[in-house]
Amino acid sequence: MDDVTAILDHMNAAQREAVSAPQGNMLVLAGAGSGKTRVLVHRIAWLMQAEGLSPYAVLAVTFTNKAAREMRTRLEALLGLSLRHVWVGTFHSIAHRLLRTHWQDARLPQHFQIIDSDDQxxxxxxxxxxxxIDDERYPPRQVQSFxxxxKEEGLRPHQxxxxxxxxxxxxxxLYERYQLTCERGGLVDFGELLLRSLELLRDNPALLAHYRExxxxxxxxxxxxxxxxxxxxLKLLSGMxxxxxxxGDDDQSIYGWRGARIENIRRFEQEFSETKTVRLEQNYRSTSAILESANALISHNAERMGxxxxxxxxxxxxxxxxxxFNDLDEARFIVDTIRDKVSEGFKRSEMAILYRSNAQSRVIEETLIRQGVAYRIxxxxxxxxxxxxxxxxxxLRLLLNRNDDAALERVINVPARGIGTRTVELLRERARLDNTSLWQALHDGLHDGSLKGRAGNAVRVFSDLIERLDDETSMLALHEIIDHVGERSxxxxxxxxxxxxKGQARVENLEELVTAAKAFTQGEALGNAEIGEGMVALEAFLAEAALNAGDHEADExxxxxxxxxxxxxxxxxxxxVFITGVEEGLFPHKMSLEEPGRLEEERRLCYVxxxxxxxxxxxxHAEVRRLHGKETFPRPSRFVRELPEQHLEEVRMRGQVSRPLSVSRPQPSWRQQGVEAAGDLPSLSLGQRxxxxxxxxGVILDAEGEGERARVHVSFExxxxxxxxxxxxxxxPL
Incomplete structure (x- = not known):
């Protein structure tokens, strides 16, 4: 690039200020959609072209490999140079590079191996x-998280x-034993990469001085x-x-639950000398109505950098x-609106459905499938x-069919009950030789004593569990069967x-499976056909689940x-964009009300x-939501009330009527459709007791049809x- 000033072409004043600032510490507060990647790339180019910095003297750290690749690609295109030797990468990849280069100083074998989360x-x-050690009292995932x-806090076992x-x-x-095992095998997990590289630099002053220079x-x-x-x-490597x-953007700090520290962005300004702060506030993405609403929402958080x-x-x-009225109606509205938008000329890929909890996706997925709308998670x-x-x-499949080998193999040791791969392999071999199912091989092995000791006892416990679950659920309704199996298994x-x-999301998904079963037996999953109950319903439900798990997701x-x-x-x-389930207890999540700082993080998540x-x-949102196996009557989220009234419109009757939404008074029942009187029949409305x-x-949740054939969905106490x-x-009517 011949003209250095060309680097600043087509930039706004704040972007130019951030890119061309003289060498020194700088904090760029980059708002959503303000072109931060462009500023970072052009800042590197400016340092090389205007400040004369060698490509070898640049270290650029990102959080994802994708971001690192994008930064390198854009930088090479901007400068017209190959920059293979520039240190651009994630924290982990740069730490790995340091450890590979200085493996002896790091007290590692030359060919150490990185293990992923599953290996760990x-x-x-x-x-x-x-x-x-009892893995019920010390669950493996909890030990892993500990x-x-x-390591994220920089602590070794003795510290x-x-x-x-x-x-x-x-x-x-356990941490100490794990560490010894890793060292003996030359294994390094992701947390160890960064901690070991920090110790490498800290304990080798000459090496640290080399990289600082x-x-x-x-x-x-x-x-x-x-x-x-x-x-x-970063503090150690830079030496301040x-x-x-x-x-960064303090308003988009949403990963506190996995160790991110929002205070770091404030500490940088305070701890690094003569820090220049530049704010990128011009947004190139959203309309003014959306941005003004986002500004109003996030202003409710204290201690922002502004x-x-x-x-x-x-x-x-x-x-x-x-x-x-309920989550089904919410899903229908979303899918109907998507179809309308497609007819207006939007591509399906230009639309996104966002949710706070993974469990919310189930009802929306089923509605998309039924209406033939392609989607991807x-x-x-x-x-x-x-x-x-x-x-x-x-x-559940084993309750219906003990000879379902795939189902048995999947859960024979889930949760862990001491049945290892060797025992399962013995069962497979016996089943093959005797031409029987794994279940039969299991019982034959217990009967003739070939399965004995701890493995035999563990297999017997599993067999007894399945038989007991069968007995205990024989007279239960479908949703009760699923609820009982989830708990007792x-x-x-x-x-x-x-x-x-992650654990919380999995519990919520299992509870949502109970909700799915309730909807199924009430006919809502299959066009209001009557399903029946008990094991007959279970068989139909498993078939429907298998169909829903089929190849409905769109190709890439x-x-x-x-x-x-x-x-x-x-x-x-x-x-x-659709943001769904904007309700108290769901978004903000109920857990956020119990921990200091979590509500503000939920608000930042809404801002994102x-x-x-x-x-x-x-x-x-829904006036009635069946989530986590329970029926609730949530209030609209406080986040809706925190948005400017002039930028909101209430949509009613599946988009047929809209009017300004007032948030200054209690929220009304937003849909007044009901069942009109006919002959001797009463006139009823939704929400009526x-x-x-x-x-x-009970309370009327939904209604459809006319006259005597009209159906009402009533929640009875x-x-x-x-x-x-x-x-x-x-x-x-009451």
Whole structure:
């Protein structure tokens, strides 16, 4: 590039200021859609071209390999040079590079191996077994989380303060045994990469001095997501002397649950001398209505560094708020609106459905499938393909058919009950020789004594569990069968012990399976056909689940709707966005009300969701939601009330009527459709309380049809929800 000033072409004033700032410490507060990647890339180019910095003297740190590749590609295109030797990469890849180069100083074998999360978990399970430690009291995933958490805080086993706590002492002992096993085998996990590289530099002053002299400038992307160890690593490497450019947004810090420290972005300004702060506030993504709403929402968070997004683009449409009667109605509205948008000329891939909890996807997925709308789950799995759901379904399949070998193999040791791969292999071999099922081979082995000792006892416990589950569920309704199996098999407790967001999400998904069963027997899953109950219903439900788990997801390059959690949506943008389940207890999540700082993080997550939308944003909620196996009557989220009234419109009757939404008064029942009187039949409306001669008092949740053939969906106290034909129901309005 001949003209250095060309680097600043087509940039706004704040971007030019950030790119061309003289060497020194700089914090770039980059709002959503403000072109931060462009600024980072052009900043590196400026340092090389205008400041004369060698490509070998640049260190640029990102959080994902994708971001690192994009940065390198754009930089090479901008400069017209091959930059293979520039240090651009993730924290882990740069730490790995240091350890490979200086393996002896790091006290590692030359050909050490990196283990991923699954390998790490298997190693921990083996340690628990070898040391006869109860994996119910010390669940492997919890031990894994403890070890990773310690490493993220920069703590070795001897540095963890146990304060005489016996449980913590055992966890530290496991950490120590795990560390010894890794060192003996030349194994390095992801947390170890960064901790070991920090120790490498800290304990080798000459090496540290070499890298401090080599790197003339350090640049860090997504600085708000750094954890304690990453921040300490950067401080050590820079020596607080090497100039640093860090780019981040405190309003988009949404990973506190996995170790990110939002305070790092504030500490940088305070701890690094003469830090220049530049704010990128001009947004190139969203309409003014969306940005002003996002600004109003995030202003409710305290201790922000301060930033106001704006655009010189159009005002745009107001944000549409839809309140469904229930989650089914919410899903129908979303899918109907998507079909309308497609008819207007939008591509399906230009639309995204975002949700706070993975469990919410199930109802929406089923509605998309029924209406033939192609979709993909971004960064996750479809509901019926999630590991915990497949495990629960395998238990249910065994209740119907003990000879289902695939189901038996899947859950014979889930949760862990001491049945190892060797025992399963013996069962397979016997089944093959005798031409029988694994279940029969299992019983034959117990009968003739070939399965004995601890393995034999564990197999007998599993066999007894399946028989007992069969007995205990023989007279139960479908949703009760699934609820009972989830609890008594230990699956719920197993995932509850995982702690953290992942374990919580798995518990919520298992509870949602109970909800799916309720909807199924009430006919809502199959066009209101009557299903029946008990084992007959279970067989039909398993068949429907298998069909829903079939190849409904769109191919990678097919034009399809994108579905994802709000956390997965960070960094993405779509012309049309639906944020679903905007209700108290769901979003903000009920867990956020119990921990300090979590509510503000939920609000930042909502801010991230709002700013994904480019042209049109929909917020949806339900007056009645069946989630986690329970029926609730949630209030609309406080986040809706925190948005400016002038930028909201209420959508009613599946989009047929809209009017300004008032948030200054209690929320009304947003849909007034009901069943009109006909002959001697009463006139009923949704949300109305009614009385039934057999089922008692209840609330009308939904209604369809006309006259005597009209059906109403009523939630009865103590009896659950039932569909009733109005001509026969003998309902009395209260």
């Amino acid at each position: 978990l298997r190693l921990i399970k083996r340690l628990l077994k070898e040391n006869t 070890i990773s958490g310690c 963890v303060n146990v304060n005489g706590d016996a449980y913590l002492m055992q966890m530290v002992d 080599r790197f003339g400038h350090v640049l860090v992307d997504e600085f708000q997501d750094t954890n304690t160890l990453q921040y300490a690593w 002397q090497t100039p640093m450019t860090v780019v 930033k106001e997004l704006w655009t010189d683009g159009e005002q745009g449409e107001p944000i549409s708020v839809y309140g469904g 971004y960064g996750g799995q479809r509901f019926y393909e999630r590991m915990e759901i497949k495990n629960a379904l395998a238990y 230990g699956l719920i407790e197993h995932h509850r012990n995982e702690k953290g967001e 390059f097919e034009d399809c709707v994108q579905m994802m959690t709000l956390h997965s949506a960070k960094g993405l943008e779509f012309p049309v 969701g709002l700013t994904r939308a480019m042209q049109k944003l929909y917020l949806t 009614v009385s039934h001669p057999v089922f008692g008092e 103590g009896e659950g929800a039932k569909w009733l034909v109005l001509g026969f129901a003998k309902l009395t």
